[in-house]
Amino acid sequence: RFTTAVIFLLAGLCLSIVLTSTHAFAGQALLSDNDGMYPRIVALSHNADASKNGAIIASVTSFTSGGHEDIFISHDAGLTFTLAGQVTDSNFSKGLCCGGLYELPVAIGVMPAGTLLWAGSVGGDTAAEPMQLRIFKSTDQGAHWAYLSNCATASKPRNGGSLWEPEFTVGQDGKLICFYSDETETGHSQVLKLTQSSDGVTWSAPVDIVASPTQADRPGMANVVRLPNGSYLMSFEICGPLNCATFLKTSADGVNWADPADHGAAIATDDGATFWHTPTLAWAPVAGSAT
Numbered sequence: 001r002f003t004t005a006v007i008f009l010l011a012g013l014c015l016s017i018v019l020t021s022t023h024a025f026a027g028q029a030l031l032s033d034n035d036g037m038y039p040r041i042v043a044l045s046h047n048a049d050a051s052k053n054g055a056i057i058a059s060v061t062s063f064t065s066g067g068h069e070d071i072f073i074s075h076d077a078g079l080t081f082t083l084a085g086q087v088t089d090s091n092f093s094k095g096l097c098c099g100g101l102y103e104l105p106v107a108i109g110v111m112p113a114g115t116l117l118w119a120g121s122v123g124g125d126t127a128a129e130p131m132q133l134r135i136f137k138s139t140d141q142g143a144h145w146a147y148l149s150n151c152a153t154a155s156k157p158r159n160g161g162s163l164w165e166p167e168f169t170v171g172q173d174g175k176l177i178c179f180y181s182d183e184t185e186t187g188h189s190q191v192l193k194l195t196q197s198s199d200g201v202t203w204s205a206p207v208d209i210v211a212s213p214t215q216a217d218r219p220g221m222a223n224v225v226r227l228p229n230g231s232y233l234m235s236f237e238i239c240g241p242l243n244c245a246t247f248l249k250t251s252a253d254g255v256n257w258a259d260p261a262d263h264g265a266a267i268a269t270d271d272g273a274t275f276w277h278t279p280t281l282a283w284a285p286v287a288g289s290a291t
């Protein structure tokens with residue numbers, strides 16, 4: 001249980017790197033005058049060109065000028081960041097939220113290992129149209145981006161429910177998995193779903209992975225990491241009556257997460273401290289410390 005807490009603290013530390021100045025942890029430096037939300041960070045490690053590995057890529061959602069995603073890069077282990085590029089799309093003016101960033105660890109379709117994927121919730125400000133989870137790809141460390149596909153499009157217009165918070169992993173079978181939150185399912189305020197793709201373009205029918213029997217529960221904010229033993233660990237929150245308490249579930253293959261009605265294990269330290277709201281999960285390949 002304490003180890004779980006360390007994993008979450010390390011994840012928060014990594015995200016703080018985005019605003020760290022040239023002296024590690026000595027202060028903060030403003031990277032952009034734009035507003036910024038939903039920061040995500042990836043340390044590149046899967047590119048065939050070894051000289052590109054080791055860079056740190058950070059993404060931040062901005063609502064300036066109709067909405068875009070700022071992509072920053074660091075070549076000095078996160079001490080400084082510069083703007084590498086932007087993800088732009090005319091659809092972002094319909095509402096942009098909740099982006100996820102991922103580096104492919106293996107080739108998916110024609111995309112080589114090391115390809116960057118970014119996906120966001122699009123259409124939140126357009127009541128009469130269905131929301132989309134639009135995916136973009138980059139093969140040059142985030143400098144240029146091209147639209148790839150939608151891993152999901154809502155079955156109802158925005159005023160009937162929304163799609164949020166896309167995140168990725170690659171399953172044990174080698175397929176790309178997109179996890180997301182869905183408000184459109186009858187009988188549930190919100191559920192967590194996944195869909196799979198062998199090429200990043202065509203996606204399978206979605207399946208529920210967390211769907212509480214309590215209608216007002218809102219599972220969301222899924223983050224998934226693959227552990228060294230090959231299994232998968234997912235953190236998520238459940239808002240509504242549970243006040244955004246955080247939970248963990250495990251999967252042997254990244255696809256099957258046991259009974260969707262099962263919340264999994266509540267996240268808590270050995271002394272009973274609990275975690276609430278917007279969990280971020282990371283694997284630290286070093287031993288922790290209790291001091």
